[in-house]
Amino acid sequence: MELNESVKGLSGIGEKIFQTLQKIEISTLKDLVYHLPRAYKDFSHIKKIGEARFGETAFFEGKIVSQPTVKRPKRNLEITSFQIADGTGIAAVDIFNQFYIKNNLATGNTLYIYGRLEHRFGKVRIAVPELYFKKPEEAFQPVYPLTAGLTQNMMRKFIREALRVMEPVELYSSSFLRRYKLPGIKAALKEVHFPESAAHIEKARERIVFDELLIFNRMLTLLGDESRAQSCARINECSVQEFERSLPFELTNAQRRVMKEIMDDIEGDTVMNRLVQGDVGSGKTVIAFFAMYCMRKNGYQSVLMAPTEILARQHYETAVKLFPENEVICLTGAPNAKKKDEMRQKISDGSAMIIIGTHALLYGELSLKRPGLVITDEQHRFGVKQRAALLGGRDIHTLIMSATPIPRTLSLVLFGHTDISIVDELPPGRKEIKTYLIHRDKYDAMVGFIRRELSAGRQCYFVCPLIEEGEGMEAKAAKQMLEEIRKFYPGSKAALIHGKLKNAEKQEIMDDFSKGKIQILVSTTVIEVGINVPNATAMVIMNAERFGLAQLHQLRGRVGRGGFQSYCFLVSDHQEAYERLRVLVRSSDGFEIAEKDMQLRGCGDIIGTRQHGVSTLKAANLITDVELLTETKEILANMEKVYPKEYQMITEQAKRQLAGKLLEIALN
Numbered sequence: 001m002e003l004n005e006s007v008k009g010l011s012g013i014g015e016k017i018f019q020t021l022q023k024i025e026i027s028t029l030k031d032l033v034y035h036l037p038r039a040y041k042d043f044s045h046i047k048k049i050g051e052a053r054f055g056e057t058a059f060f061e062g063k064i065v066s067q068p069t070v071k072r073p074k075r076n077l078e079i080t081s082f083q084i085a086d087g088t089g090i091a092a093v094d095i096f097n098q099f100y101i102k103n104n105l106a107t108g109n110t111l112y113i114y115g116r117l118e119h120r121f122g123k124v125r126i127a128v129p130e131l132y133f134k135k136p137e138e139a140f141q142p143v144y145p146l147t148a149g150l151t152q153n154m155m156r157k158f159i160r161e162a163l164r165v166m167e168p169v170e171l172y173s174s175s176f177l178r179r180y181k182l183p184g185i186k187a188a189l190k191e192v193h194f195p196e197s198a199a200h201i202e203k204a205r206e207r208i209v210f211d212e213l214l215i216f217n218r219m220l221t222l223l224g225d226e227s228r229a230q231s232c233a234r235i236n237e238c239s240v241q242e243f244e245r246s247l248p249f250e251l252t253n254a255q256r257r258v259m260k261e262i263m264d265d266i267e268g269d270t271v272m273n274r275l276v277q278g279d280v281g282s283g284k285t286v287i288a289f290f291a292m293y294c295m296r297k298n299g300y301q302s303v304l305m306a307p308t309e310i311l312a313r314q315h316y317e318t319a320v321k322l323f324p325e326n327e328v329i330c331l332t333g334a335p336n337a338k339k340k341d342e343m344r345q346k347i348s349d350g351s352a353m354i355i356i357g358t359h360a361l362l363y364g365e366l367s368l369k370r371p372g373l374v375i376t377d378e379q380h381r382f383g384v385k386q387r388a389a390l391l392g393g394r395d396i397h398t399l400i401m402s403a404t405p406i407p408r409t410l411s412l413v414l415f416g417h418t419d420i421s422i423v424d425e426l427p428p429g430r431k432e433i434k435t436y437l438i439h440r441d442k443y444d445a446m447v448g449f450i451r452r453e454l455s456a457g458r459q460c461y462f463v464c465p466l467i468e469e470g471e472g473m474e475a476k477a478a479k480q481m482l483e484e485i486r487k488f489y490p491g492s493k494a495a496l497i498h499g500k501l502k503n504a505e506k507q508e509i510m511d512d513f514s515k516g517k518i519q520i521l522v523s524t525t526v527i528e529v530g531i532n533v534p535n536a537t538a539m540v541i542m543n544a545e546r547f548g549l550a551q552l553h554q555l556r557g558r559v560g561r562g563g564f565q566s567y568c569f570l571v572s573d574h575q576e577a578y579e580r581l582r583v584l585v586r587s588s589d590g591f592e593i594a595e596k597d598m599q600l601r602g603c604g605d606i607i608g609t610r611q612h613g614v615s616t617l618k619a620a621n622l623i624t625d626v627e628l629l630t631e632t633k634e635i636l637a638n639m640e641k642v643y644p645k646e647y648q649m650i651t652e653q654a655k656r657q658l659a660g661k662l663l664e665i666a667l668n
C-alpha cells in the first residue's frame, strides 16, 4: 500500500474508528506511522524494589507474599490488596475492579508489575500498577497520545499492521545515510514504534527529526531565498530627525538604530525584507510608521496589515495624527458599498498613501497605484510574498513586526533569509510591572487594591481565559465575571469585550476604554496583542494556569505602557502551576520568558506555528533539537551540489507541505 492511502483499508478500522482517528489527525497510513509514541514502558530491565527511587516508574518482578484481601468501600468499587517481595524489599499493591486478575492472584505466584514506587502512609507501594503474569515479549512498549474511543492496544495493532503493508519512501541514497550516520527510514519507523533498545529509540527518533528539520529548513529557504528583487521604489528623501519632530516623544536609541537600518534597506537597490523584534511596549509601532513615512515622502503607498480589527483601528488613530487624514484609509468594519468604492478609488488613483486593514480585508482586493511597502506581523509572514505580489508586484519592500520575542538562536534559523532588527530598549520612565501570584485567600485583598487604583483615576483589565468547551462558554464565564465586578466596583463603569461581539461593538467599547469612559475592561483574550492604553495600570488574569508564559507576558504588556507604576495579578488556585508562573514574577525579559516557555511547552504557541506554518513538525522540538536544526541547515546549504537527487526529493516534499500551508492561510 502507498503512504498516502487511507487507513480505512487496514483491518480493524471501520468508519467509526476512522472518525475517531481523524480527531488526532490520522487519516492516511503516513499519518499513522508518523504518530509517534510519547513515551515507552521499559520492560527490558527488571528493577529491584530495594533499589528503585520513590517516584520512579519501573518494571518489577516479585512473588505474592500475602493473601489478597478484598474491600468494597463503595458500590461499583472493589479494591484487592496484596504484597509482593523480590528479595530486596516488599511492596504493597492495590488493584481496582479488575475481577479477572483478582481471581488469578495467590500467595507464592510470580508477578510482573509495571508501576510507580511510592512511600505513602508508612508503606512502600507500587502505584498505578499494571500486572502481567508472564514477562511481556517486547523490551519496550510504546505509549501513544490517544483520544476517547482508542486504546493503546488498538494503536499498537494498527501501527504494526500499517508498517507491514506499506513501503515508506526512502529520501536518501545509502551513501548519504552512511555519511550522516542515519538508519534507513523503514528501520527507523519500525524501531521508533517497536524498539529493541533505548539506543535504537534514540537513533530512530533522530532520523525522523532529521527529515522533518531538513524539509523545514528547505521550506524556509523556499520562502525566503528568491534572490532579492530590484526595488521599484526610489527612496532618497527621508530623515529620522525630521520624522522625530512630528512625534510627541523623543525616540530611544534602539528605535533610532532600527529606523536607520530600515533607511539603509530602502535606499538600496534591492527590496527590503526585514523583521523587527522587540519586547512588549518597546515601541515598535512608531518604527513601522517611520517606514511608511519614508514611502509617503517619496510618493509611494504603504499597506499595514494588522492581525485584528481592533488593532487596525488603533493604528489608524495613530496614523491620522502623523499623516494628513485624507491620505489615510482604514479598511475595517463593514463600510457601506459606496464608501468602500470610494476607498478603492483612492487606493487605485494614488490619493490614499497609508492603507490599513486586517489580513483578511486586504487579501487580494486592492490595486495600488504606486505600491512601495507592505507591513505585516510575524504570524502572518508565511505567504506575505504572495500577498505582496497580489498588491502589485514582488518588488515591494516588506517589513515584518514580531509581537513575540523569539530566542536569538531560533530566530536566526527561522528568519535566516530575513534581516533582523532588535528593539532592545524600553522608552524611558517605564517602571517594572509588579507581578503577583494570587491564590483564592488573597483575592479580596487584590480587589481592594484595584479599588484604590481606580479611585486614583487609573483603569484596569480583567482577563478570563478561553474555555475549552467552546466560545459560548467563554463568553458566559466572562459575563459572570462582569456581574461580579460591577458588584465589587459600583462606582466604576465596566464593560465586557469578547470574540463573539460584532466588530462595531468591539470598536466602540475599545474606543470608550481608551478615552477613559470605561474604567474596567473585562475581556477574553481578544485584547492580547498590541492594545495600547497607557492609563491602564492593573491587569488581572483569571485562571492564569491555563495560559502559556509567552501569552501571559503579552497580556501583562498591556499595562505599564505609560509612566505609572503598573501591576499584574496572576490568579490561580492550581499550586502545581506556580513554579511555571513564578518565571513571570521573576522576569520581565520577554526573550528569557519565551525561551523558558518553549522548553516547558514546546514551540507551538510561541511562533504562532500551530496555525501558521510550522505544524509540519511532529517529532522535532525547535528548542531541544536546536543542534540538529542548525546541522540540517548547514547540510542543506551544500546539498544541491553534493547530493542533487536527495535535494530534489527534499525540495519536492517542502513544496508540497508549503502549498498545503499557504492554502490553509489563504482560506483563513
Ligand SMILES: Nc1ncnc2c1ncn2[C@@H]1O[C@H](COP(=O)(O)OP(=O)(O)OP(=O)(O)O)[C@@H](O)[C@H]1O
Pocket (backbone or CB within 6 Å): 249, 250, 251, 252, 255, 278, 279, 280, 281, 282, 283, 284, 285, 286, 402, 403, 427, 428, 529, 530, 531, 532, 534, 557, 561
Ligand atoms: N521613545 C518613546 N518614548 C516614549 N514613549 C514611547 C516611545 N516609543 C513608543 N512610545 C509609546 O510607548 C507605547 C508602546 O509603544 P508600541 O505600542 O509601539 O509598543 P509595541 O512595541 O508595539 O508593543 P506591543 O508589542 O506590546 O504592541 C505607546 O504608547 C507609544 O506611544
